[in-house]
Structure formats: C-alpha cells, structure tokens
Amino acid sequence: MGPLKGVKILEVGGIGPAPFCGMMLSDMGAEVVRIERKDQVKLMEPKYDVLLRNRRSIALNLRKPAGVDAVLRIVDQIDAIFEGFRPGVMEKLGLGPDICLHRNPKLVYGRMTGWGQDGPLSGAAGHDINYISLSGALHAIGRAGKRPVPPLNLVGDFGGGGMLLAFGVVCALFEARTSGKGQVVDAAMVDGSAALMAMMYGLRASGFWTDSREANLIDGGAHFYDTYETADGKYISIGSIEPQFYALLLQLAEIDDPEFENQLDRRKWPELKEKLKQLFKQKTRGEWCAIMEGTDICFAPVLSMEEAVRHPHNQHRKAFVDIEGVIQPGPVPRYSRTCPELQGPPPEPGAHTDAVLADFGFSAEEVQVLKLDL
Numbered sequence: 388m389g390p391l392k393g394v395k396i397l398e399v400g401g402i403g404p405a406p407f408c409g410m411m412l413s414d415m416g417a418e419v420v421r422i423e424r425k426d427q428v429k430l431m432e433p434k435y436d437v438l439l440r441n442r443r444s445i446a447l448n449l450r451k452p453a454g455v456d457a458v459l460r461i462v463d464q465i466d467a468i469f470e471g472f473r474p475g476v477m478e479k480l481g482l483g484p485d486i487c488l489h490r491n492p493k494l495v496y497g498r499m500t501g502w503g504q505d506g507p508l509s510g511a512a513g514h515d516i517n518y519i520s521l522s523g524a525l526h527a528i529g530r531a532g533k534r535p536v537p538p539l540n541l542v543g544d545f546g547g548g549g550m551l552l553a554f555g556v557v558c559a560l561f562e563a564r565t566s567g568k569g570q571v572v573d574a575a576m577v578d579g580s581a582a583l584m585a586m587m588y589g590l591r592a593s594g595f596w597t598d599s600r601e602a603n604l605i606d607g608g609a610h611f612y613d614t615y616e617t618a619d620g621k622y623i624s625i626g627s628i629e630p631q632f633y634a635l636l637l638q639l640a641e642i643d644d645p646e647f648e649n650q651l652d653r654r655k656w657p658e659l660k661e662k663l664k665q666l667f668k669q670k671t672r673g674e675w676c677a678i679m680e681g682t683d684i685c686f687a688p689v690l691s692m693e694e695a696v697r698h699p700h701n702q703h704r705k706a707f708v709d710i711e712g713v714i715q716p717g718p719v720p721r722y723s724r725t726c727p728e729l730q731g732p733p734p735e736p737g738a739h740t741d742a743v744l745a746d747f748g749f750s751a752e753e754v755q756v757l758k759l760d761l
Contacts (some may be wrong), residue, residue, distance in 0.1 A: 389718070394560065397458070397467040398442070399482075400424050401451075402541070403515075404576065405471030405499045406438035407549030412556065413441035414718035414727050420665055420743050421459065422447050423736040437715045439733035445744065446737030448760040455481045457757055460495060461747050462487045466563075467556050469497030469572075473512075474504045484571045494569040495559040499552045502542075503575035511569035515543035515576065522547075522581035523588075531601035531608075547579025596760025602653075602671060604628065610659040611636065611650065621672035625663075626685035636684045737761075 391725060394417040398409045406421075413419040419442040422735055433439070445452040459482070462468060468487060470477055477483045477498075484496040501518045502508040508521075519525040519542045520535075529536040552574035559572050584661040590596035594603075602608040609625040627636040633650050636642075649660060667675065672688050679686040696707045710732045718727035744754045 388412065388725070390725040391415040391417035391557070392725070394418065394467070396420070396556075397461055397465050397468040398422065399458075399468065399472075399477070400468040401471035401499075402620060403471065404470060404544045404548030404552065406436075407499070407545050408469060408499065409442060409555070410440060411553040413730065416725070418442075420445060420461075420739075422449070424449055433733045433735050435587065436712055436733045437713065440710065440715075441730040442734070443735055443739035443743050444734040445740040446761055447740075447757060449480050451481070451760045453760055455758055457744070457749070457753075458482055459486070459490060460749070462491050464747055465491070465494070466560060467495035467497060469499065469552060469556060471499040474498075474500060474509050474543040474670060486620060488569055488571075492569060493563050495556055495563060495572065495731045496569065497552050497556045497559075497574065498573040499548060499574050499576075501548075501576045503578060504573045515540035515548075518543040518576040518581045519547070522584060523575050524580045524584050527587060527600065527606060528586070529600045531599065533600070535600070539701060542583060543576040543580050547581075547583050548574065548576040551579040551582070607652075608656060610656050610663050613660065613663075615663060615667035617670060617672040617675060618668055619671040619673075622689035623667065623672055623675050623679075624687050626690055628685070632683050632685050635682060639678055639682065639684060642666070749758060 391412060394412075396409075396412055396417050396419045398405065398419055398421040400421055401571065402422045409419050409421060421439065421442050421444050423444055423446045430436075448458055449455060449458065458575060478485075484498075488494055498504060500509070501513040502511065515538050519538075524537045524542050524547075525537065527535075528538055552572065555572035555574050559570055563569050587596055590597070597603060600606060605612050606626075607613045609628075611625060611633055614622045614624045616622055623639075623725055625636065627633040630650065637647055644662065646655060646662075649655065650752075670678075675686075676688055680688070688694075695701055700709060705717055707714055708729060713732070718729065740758065741754055744757070749757075
C-alpha cells in the first residue's frame with residue numbers, strides 16, 4: 388500500500404477542494420472515512436464522483452447530539468480530521484478544533500476555506516473564480532485586450548486548495564510524531580493560489596513580468612510559448628524557451644526568416660507569432676506530431692480528455708485507470724517501494740456505516756440508534 392498506510396483520517400463531507408484532499412490522502416494509502424451529512428448535495432451518481440474514491444462512507448446526522456457524540460468518539464481514535472465549511476460552522480456543531488484537540492491532543496485538524504479562518508472576507512461565500520481573482524492569478528490568465536479566462540477550477544479549488552490542505556495535513560502529521568502535539572491547519576484557497584503565483588510575483592518584482600496579459604514569457608505573449616491551430620482545426624503547443632530548443636524549432640519547422648533570430652526581442656513577438664500562425668496552419672496536427680513530437684523542441688499536441696486517455700505516453704505511464712467503467716486519473720506521485728493502490732470506487736453515501744462504526748467500538752444497538760436519527 389501507499390506511504391500513508393496506517394494513518395487514520397476522518398473527512399467531514401463537503402464539496403470541491405476538501406474531497407480532493409481526501410482523494411489525495413486516500414490514494415496514498417491513508418484510511419479515510421467520510422461522513423456524509425443528511426443535507427449533502429449530490430450532483431451525480433456516486434460512481435462518477437471520482438474525488439470520493441478509495442474511502443469508506445458513513446452517514447451521521449451532525450445536527451443531533453448523538454451524531455456529534457459519535458464523531459467525538461471516533462476523533463479519540465484517529466490521527467487527523469478535516470472539513471471544508473465556512474469559519475465557525477464546526478464550532479456551532481460542537482466539533483470545533485478546541486473540543487477535538489482537548490479529547491485527542493495529537494490530532495491534526497485540517498480546515499479548508501476560500502478566504503481563510505480570519506480576515507475581512509472570511510465569513511463571505513465564494514468560489515474558485517473569486518479566490519483566484521483576489522490573489523492576482525486570474526488577472527494574469529487570458530489574451531491581450533480580452534477578459535481574464537478562468538482556468539477551470541484547477542488553481543483555487545484543487546492546486547491552491549485541496550492539494551495544499553493535503554500537504555498541510557501530512558506536514559502536521561509528521562511534526563506530531565516528534566512533538567506529540569496536534570494542531571490546526573488553516574488552508575485558504577486565496578493563500579494557496581497566491582503561493583502558486585510565487586514565480587510570477589518574483590519576476591514582476593525584477594521587472595521581467597508586466598501586469599498586461601499575453602505580454603510575458605509564459606502567458607502566451609512570446610511566439611515560442613503558445614498554442615497554434617493546425618490545418619485540421621486542432622491545436623499544438625510550443626514551449627521552446629531555451630536557446631537550443633528554439634534553434635531546433637526553427638530547424639524542424641524549416642524557418643530561415645532572419646526576423647526570428649533575436650528570440651527575446653519583445654517588440655517582434657506579435658509579428659513573429661502571426662508568422663507562426665500561418666506556418667502551423669499548413670500541416671495537420673498529426674503531421675506536426677510526426678515532425679516534432681519526442682524532440683527537444685518542447686512540443687505536444689493539445690489533446691481533448693478523450694484523446695489524452697489514448698495517447699501512448701499516458702498509456703505507458705498508466706496515467707489513467709478504469710474503475711468499474713469510469714476512466715479517471717490514477718494516483719500520483721509514484722513511489723519506488725510504497726506503491727499506492729486503488730482501494731475501490733466511490734461508495735454509495737453511508738454504505739459502510741455499520742462496519743466502520745463497529746470498527747470504532749460502537750455496539751450494534753448504538754449503530755441502530757444513530758441510523759434512526761438520519
């Protein structure tokens with residue numbers, strides 16, 4: 388099993404970044420039990436809710452004292468708990484960090500919010516697009532003179548949110564093994580998306596990056612770092628930043644125009660990009676792949692999700708897996724010894740209530756009482 392085998396974690400059911408954190412932790416072998424709340428909104432059939440794979444699910448009514456008491460009994464026996472509600476919600480339920488850490492001083496208590504546990508906006512609702520707006524990330528993404536383009540919810544919810552929370556929980560677990568003390572992990576998507584922009588803020592401070600969109604080295608401003616349409620209406624991506632890679636681009640694309648020689652002359656970038664647009668439209672995506680894929684140009688076809696699953700490199704890496712007919716990304720990263728294993732598909736909500744509660748010492752009679760409260 389994965390490197391987190393033996394770690395016991397409780398997830399208080401939510402949506403978006405918190406379940407992604409649960410997937411990351413359970414993919415690595417942690418035993419994650421998810422509490423499904425009575426009022427939890429479901430957008431799809433359970434088997435398609437990939438973020439919920441690899442863990443067992445119990446149903447508890449956290450608005451009833453018996454449900455809260457059940458959670459606290461479980462808290463006594465686990466290594467970590469995490470939740471994804473607005474600040475104060477868990478405290479109102481009687482499950483805040485003060486109570487939980489008093490019962491289990493070694494407990495790691497993960498909290499996932501958009502704005503953070505404090506600050507002027509901490510109590511307001513929001514979504515990924517709002518958090519990455521405040522961090523400066525969204526402003527930097529898009530074409531010149533056009534609106535900023537939301538990068539799906541990759542930057543806030545998942546990269547700056549769920550993945551950051553998973554990292555924070557594991558760091559706190561590591562520290563607790565030395566200190567014997569747990570702590571609260573305050574993971575905010577606005578903070579996390581700002582952290583993902585660290586390099587850009589450094590470049591901006593140096594004068595090498597501007598706040599204008601499509602005017603910088605890696606935001607589509609440079610002709611050698613962008614996507615281009617091909618003759619068949621598909622797209623390819625070029626990332627020939629280093630001089631030797633740029634020289635190979637010119638060689639394999641059969642470009643002998645002297646205007647291309649001064650690679651980093653920003654004044655020429657728009658003109659050179661137009662020339663490349665015309666060039667790449669002369670061949671299909673497959674033809675360009677035959678010429679450039681696998682070379683040091685830094686090239687790749689722009690694939691749809693359906694195409695990505697079938698690409699030979701992804702197949703060789705087993706980047707995607709089939710779990711009961713649902714194609715999805717496999718666990719990452721890879722390890723040489725403690726290899727993660729998929730433990731099962733997303734469960735039906737509450738499917739493991741009886742078994743999990745029994746594992747934590749609840750009698751059959753106590754389980755039945757809890758189920759009557761649902």
